[in-house]
Structures are given as C-alpha cells and as structure tokens.
Amino acid sequence: MLRVSKLTDYATVILTHIAHQPDELYAASDITQSTGVALPTVSKVLKLLSKANLLISHRGAKGGYELAKKPNETNVAEVIAAIEGPIGMTECTTSESTCEQESSCEIKGNWNLINRAVYTALEAVTLADMVVPVRQQEVNVVMPMNKEMNELKVEN
Amino acid sequence: MLRVSKLTDYATVILTHIAHQPDELYAASDITQSTGVALPTVSKVLKLLSKANLLISHRGAKGGYELAKKPNETNVAEVIAAIEGPIGMTECTTSESTCEQESSCEIKGNWNLINRAVYTALEAVTLADMVVPVRQQEVNVVMPMNKEMNELKVEN
DNA sequence: TTCATATAGTACTAAAATAGTCCTATATGA
DNA sequence: TCATATAGGACTATTTTAGTACTATATGAA
Incomplete structure (x- = not known):
C-alpha cells in the first residue's frame, strides 16, 4: 500500500497538537504526555521538524519548540518531506539514479506527472485544516469526487 | 519520501508495454526482453496483476497475458493496490489496527481526507495516459497548479 | 499420447529501510 | 553552578521488500 512512515504519522500528530496553541x-x-508517543521517538521527530524549519527550537531551561509559521502556512507535503525527504514516488524521480532500464523506460515523464498530482493534493491540506475536527471542515481540494470517495466520506 | 515499491514501478512499466498493443x-x-526486468521478477508481477484482475492469463503453450480491460479503464490507483494492497497512507486507515494512541489521536479523520485526495489524483491517470509520451498528453486532473508545479512541468 | 511451453502457487533467503533507543555535547535560565 | 532542554550521532532490532527457486497444473502441437 502507498503509505507514509510511522514517524511521519507521529509528526502530524505532534504538529497538530502544537498548532492548537501556536x-x-x-x-x-x-x-510525550499529551500524545502517548515515547519520549526518544518524540525527540527524534521534533529534531527533524526543527531541521526542516517547520519548528523553531529553544535550548536550555524553559526551552522547547514552537511553530515556525502560522498553522495555515505549513502543509502536509512539507511535513512528509521533513521526515522522509523529497516526495517522489519512484526512484528515478527522486535521485540522479543510474537506472539500468532507463533506455527502455518510457514512463519516467508520466511518473513526474503523477507525482505532481499527488503533491498538489498533499499541499492543499495545512495544519490549520488538521486542527479542525474532520466533520466541520472544508478542505481546499478541487477535484471530482466519485461514488467510492463519497462513500468513504460518510464514514467519518 | 512518499513512494511506491519497485515492484509497483515494474508493474506500470509492464502494463504500459502491454497497453501498446492491447x-x-x-x-x-x-x-523480460523488452523491459530489461529479470524474468522471475516479471513473472511475480504478472501473477499479482492477474490475481487482481488487471490481466487475464492463458496457460499452456502459446499462452501468456493480456489486458483485462481497455487501457483507459485501468488506472494507476488500481495498479498500486494490485501490488501493494489497499492504498492508505497510515496504519490506522488501512487496517482494523489496535492503535495504542487511538484515544488521544485526533487526526484519523484528517488522514482519511488526505487519502481521498491522493487516491483521486491516482485514479485520474490511466494506462491510456501512460502510453502517450508525456509531452503530448493532457491528464484529466483538475487541480490548481502553483509556481513550483509549473516549473516541474517544464522539465519534461 | 507425449512433450515442450507457459502460468499458478508457495516457500525461502538476502538485502534494505524503518523504528526505536541511547549516549555525549552544548546551550540557557534561575 | 546546576538543573533543564535541545543537538547530533551511533547503534540495534525489527519489519518490509526484492529477488529466487521449486513443484504443480494447464494447453497446444507433433
């Protein structure tokens, strides 16, 4: 299945928590206390988010982390990239790889196209959207919704 | 990075190849010969695609595989699901998992929302689109394109 | 009927990625 | 000066993924 890593999942939970009181x-x-995620893991995630400039860190006593931007200025695509690196669904679209099949590969360009579509979808969802319980929100994704999708929608 | 497995990548290459002469x-x-992917690997992918009803298999001498549907009726979301299982970006959206943090997790619904957006993007791209070189095609994805996206577009 | 060909299914191994932990260094406020 | 908190790196265990191998079954043709 297409998925993000657990750390990325934690990152969204943590950022959403912080975004409640920015x-x-x-x-x-x-x-750790408010999310139930183990301290070393929380610590690791916070460092990564800080390194990617999504959080600002303050060292020393009374230190801690705060959002670097307003909740509506940080989106899910940035969070994924902060934890997992550049978003690209195949090897040939993320690295200057030496793909052995390259000469006979016709679809690199098509994957770029798909990446772009997915990236745009992820970019449309911000921390501000995550703070609001799903029932009440209108996310700014302009896409046709088919039957299956609407059925999923009902689940929430 | 957000990505599909190598096998899924092979699957798109193989299906695109077959879709040229459906x-x-x-x-x-x-x-194997036309894609450069090793035979046991090709074989594995073909079996998975056949099991998911994207290909129809014919056993015995003069056997082989053919597309189960027209190229424009099979989309990338189906291909990913055939190889990797149901598309869902976090554990809690794909399985009836016993997530320890569940009680304090506020964002399960939001991930469903993101999944839906990504799924719709993937669903919009079909094998028929993959067959056409990227320069000439117009993919049916209705989304706002920002500056970065358009820059990427130029690369192709 | 036999045989070469081709897929079906399953099991196994090796390699890579991920998750999680721990330790030491550095910064800062009281 | 000391308690507190982040920074950075190293390390290990686990899980996932990739790739291979083997046996069974189906089919067309000689």
Missing part, C-alpha cells in the same frame, strides 16, 4: 513553547516531555 | 498475448519471457 504561541506556546512545548518541551519534548510535554508532548 | 490485443496481443504476452508471455513473461517476451516482457
């Missing part, structure tokens, strides 16, 4: 400073230990 | 029968050995 002006406060959160220490790793605070976040 | 009425012919292709043996695994034919496909």
Whole structure:
C-alpha cells in the first residue's frame, strides 16, 4: 500500500497538537504526555521538524519548540518531506539514479506527472485544516469526487 | 519520501508495454526482453496483476497475458493496490489496527481526507495516459497548479 | 499420447529501510 | 553552578521488500 512512515504519522500528530496553541513553547516531555508517543521517538521527530524549519527550537531551561509559521502556512507535503525527504514516488524521480532500464523506460515523464498530482493534493491540506475536527471542515481540494470517495466520506 | 515499491514501478512499466498493443498475448519471457526486468521478477508481477484482475492469463503453450480491460479503464490507483494492497497512507486507515494512541489521536479523520485526495489524483491517470509520451498528453486532473508545479512541468 | 511451453502457487533467503533507543555535547535560565 | 532542554550521532532490532527457486497444473502441437 502507498503509505507514509510511522514517524511521519507521529509528526502530524505532534504538529497538530502544537498548532492548537501556536504561541506556546512545548518541551519534548510535554508532548510525550499529551500524545502517548515515547519520549526518544518524540525527540527524534521534533529534531527533524526543527531541521526542516517547520519548528523553531529553544535550548536550555524553559526551552522547547514552537511553530515556525502560522498553522495555515505549513502543509502536509512539507511535513512528509521533513521526515522522509523529497516526495517522489519512484526512484528515478527522486535521485540522479543510474537506472539500468532507463533506455527502455518510457514512463519516467508520466511518473513526474503523477507525482505532481499527488503533491498538489498533499499541499492543499495545512495544519490549520488538521486542527479542525474532520466533520466541520472544508478542505481546499478541487477535484471530482466519485461514488467510492463519497462513500468513504460518510464514514467519518 | 512518499513512494511506491519497485515492484509497483515494474508493474506500470509492464502494463504500459502491454497497453501498446492491447490485443496481443504476452508471455513473461517476451516482457523480460523488452523491459530489461529479470524474468522471475516479471513473472511475480504478472501473477499479482492477474490475481487482481488487471490481466487475464492463458496457460499452456502459446499462452501468456493480456489486458483485462481497455487501457483507459485501468488506472494507476488500481495498479498500486494490485501490488501493494489497499492504498492508505497510515496504519490506522488501512487496517482494523489496535492503535495504542487511538484515544488521544485526533487526526484519523484528517488522514482519511488526505487519502481521498491522493487516491483521486491516482485514479485520474490511466494506462491510456501512460502510453502517450508525456509531452503530448493532457491528464484529466483538475487541480490548481502553483509556481513550483509549473516549473516541474517544464522539465519534461 | 507425449512433450515442450507457459502460468499458478508457495516457500525461502538476502538485502534494505524503518523504528526505536541511547549516549555525549552544548546551550540557557534561575 | 546546576538543573533543564535541545543537538547530533551511533547503534540495534525489527519489519518490509526484492529477488529466487521449486513443484504443480494447464494447453497446444507433433
């Protein structure tokens, strides 16, 4: 299945938690308590998010982390990229790889196209959207919804 | 990075190859030669695609595989699901998992929303689109394209 | 009827990616 | 000066993925 890593999942949980009160400073230990994720893991995620400039870190006593931008200015595509690196669904679209099949590969360009579509979808969802419970929100994704999709929608 | 497995990548290459001449029968050995992917691997992919009803298999001498549907009736979401299982970006959206954090997890619904957006994007691209070189095609994805996206577009 | 060919299914091994933990260094406020 | 908190790196165990191999079954043709 197409999926993000557990760490990325934690990252969204943590960022959503922080986004509830964007002006406060959160220490790793605070976040462990409120999310139930183990401290070393929380710590690892926070470091990655800080390195990617999605969080600002403050060292020392009374230190902690805060959002680098407003909740509506950080989107899911950025979060995934912060934890997992550049978003690209195949090897040949993320690295200057030496693909042995390259000469006979006709579809590299098509994967770029698919990547773009997926990226746009991920980019449309921000932390501000994540803070609002799903029932009440209208996410800014302009796409046709088919029957299956609408059935899924009912589940929430 | 968000990505599909190598086998899924092979699957798109193989299906695209077959889609060029949808009425012919292709043996695994034919496909090895034209794609450069190792025979046991090709064989594995073909079996998975057949099991998922994207290909129809014919046993015995002069046997082989053919497309189960017209190229424009098989989309990338189906191909990914055939190889990797149901598309869902987090554990809690694909399985009846016993997530320990569930009680304090506020964003399961939001991930469903993101999944839906990604799924719709993947569903919009069919084998018929993959057969056409990227320069000439117009893919039916109705989404706003931002600056970055358009820059990517130029690359092709 | 026999045989070469081709898929079906399953099991197994090796390699790579991921998750999670731990330790030491550095910064900062009281 | 010390308790607190992040920074950075190294390390291990686990899981996933990739690739291979083997046996069974189906089919067309000589």
